[in-house]
Amino acid sequence: MALTAETPRIVADPMVPRVGRIRKRVRELSDVWTLTVEMDEPFAFAPGQFNMLTAFGVGEAAISISGDPARPGEGLIHTIRDVGPVSHALSHLEPGDYIGVRGPYGAGWPVEVAEHCDVVILAGGLGLAPLRPLIYEVLSGRKKYGKVALLFGARTPTDLLFRPELEQWRRRLDVDIHVTVDTSTEDWYGNVGVVTTLVPRAAFDPQHTIAYVCGPEIMMRFGAAALRDKGVPDEAMYLSMERNMKCGIGLCGHCQIGTVFVCRDGPVFRNDKLRPLMSVKEL
């Protein structure tokens, strides 16, 4: 008897997106929007994870989740800067429009390691968006942590992301919030200076601190250096990396930095692992 053709075993294809629908679109800054996406099923994620979002007919981009992991009923929330064709199309989706979602992917911010420690959250520019789920989680379990400081820098006062929420957080007495801008005009009464200048101003015990850093790569490099100068070891710092991603699941090769895939091994890395990779130019 001849061997018959075996039917291929079909495995769910991780490259195929689920369909969601835009529930809400809010303009955060001149070129930044926050989209709330309605999914058919509850969408669980961890702070710092990202999704691959598809604007049908245009393409796909890796976008971090900026919503509250404890409130899945709110919908799936992403904050997107309009910088390229895909992010432009994504950020211009209107309520009722369809969007493709794959994820959540990647290793996010480890929150549990910060229990009983002081917490420093160092954000630059749009880097506050991937940190927001972590901030929600830390604030909702505030008693588990020592001092909590949020240090946030942006380009100008009009580039400060989530300003209303920053004001809300500032009203809490249990969070030390410092905000600075790189350049300003006279109508700004807040701090001026790069975000690294905030590190010496925050109150925390460097030996018992976990730091979470997100922003442009140069900002993170100098931010980590400022934390190190203050005595925070690399082993206690977590940074979130951005690289070109086509698959999000370690199969396309694009996001490699030396030994790691940012999508699979990150995007959040502990700095003792990341720093040797970052110290090699163009790795």
Added chain:
Amino acid sequence: MEGLERIVKEHPFFAGMKDEYTNLIAGCAKNVRFEAGQFVFHEGEPADQFYLLRSGRVALQISAPERVLTIQTVGESEIVGASWLVPPYRWGMDAKALELTRAISMDAACLRGKCEDDHSLGYELMKRFMPILIQRLQASRLQILDVYGAHS
């Protein structure tokens, strides 16, 4: 006088300095306060003081026609003024209090004189000034990079 000595000694800028020196330095010190909006000094004026902030915030600014550019703001525990260290001892920018600011003002000529008399004191002061100046230089470089701009 004893109060000033204590205030000088407790300011983070002088952390770890020998009592002998802080007592000496306190002789050049006085307490000052600036209301919100009040200028601490103006660009081009003689740099005859330097300030150790105790509370409040001060903006370092450069005025150009029709706009005022704030380079940096400094706050509690930080210092304002480095031009008193190098000739011709004139301020390179404006300093304006953004809120009620209390500070220790140091008489520059007095301080320079004490440093000339005792170079060890001068060296102790330099060791405290240089890191701050380097940090501020570095911060200015980062500002120039415009890390949040189009090429980040």
Added chain:
Amino acid sequence: MATDHVSVTIEKQGLQSLIDILAKRGYRVVGPTLRDQAIVYDDIARVDELPAGWTDEQDGGTYRLQRRDDGALFGYTVGPHSWKRFLHPPIQQLWKAARSADAATVEATPAEPERFALFGVRACELHAIAIQDKVFLHGPYVDSHYKARRDNAFIVAVNCGKAGGTCFCVSMNTGPRVSNGYDLALTELVEGGKHRFVVEAGSDKGRDVLAGLPKQPASSGDLDAAKKVTEKTAASMGRSMKADDVRELLARNLEHKRWDEVAERCLSCANCTMVCPTCFCVSVEEASDLAGVESSRSRRWDSCFTMDYSYVHGGSVRSTTRARYRQWMTHKLSTWWDQFGTSGCVGCGRCITWCPVGIDITEEVAAIRSSEPQ
């Protein structure tokens, strides 16, 4: 089981029977054939489509076909193609989407039920397939298209009777004799006017197919001759690379001046990545109709030598050729170990042969090595 290792010999016509049986069982048989002055992998139906009596001469940046003085069917080494073009094709549609005002559907492109019989797979290529298996099948996410093709493939391996000018499988411990991962393995014996093949089965599928072939038991003399074939090949490798510590060697030489030197020669043309049997990188692209109602996503082979490859908002992470060559070579020989627990290089030599300027990975390793105190 002793029967697992029973070897037989078949005649040249027996190979035709093998192709016929595979075709009858629903396999699309692909194997080496002559095209565009090269030996490439394509559909074959008849034994005489194999490059009988041809061989190839390979060196850095050089590939030339030549006649042999016998009628050997496998008397050459590997050409510009590798089997990844069947298991991990250059273009693969992933899904199609359709949108209307009140519905949007995404339909996964089915993993093709196409069943390939890969005919004439070399030892280095079996290792390359095993390496891609690690990437696509053994990580946290499985590539469904690769899996469907891989699960259904039938592999007819060939032990190499000739070493190419750019071959270094002995250094990489990947050949020239196949060890596992095949359904059937052939060793071609051309001697004293006789042309036969020693055949070994490596799987139940292989044994089942073998049962239907006209064959003779292999004598100990046949087996001895088959062993000598690969021994001779192993002794005549065109290239070599000291590979036992190359992972560490490259990892500690990321700022070596040799990267600048190779960058002066490298054209960033991406040939090495296209011909490499383990390179797996892809990009994705979107196609849509004019009305924007239907769209589809495909993936396409990509290369770490392009500027777009590492583009993030603001520019490319690896904007220099130096960085891109370093990425490719250190990935193959060093960081692949960190990522997949194996080397990413099998010593097939394609990247050397098909480099338009003849950059030689073995020479680059040797140059970096020689600069270190021994």
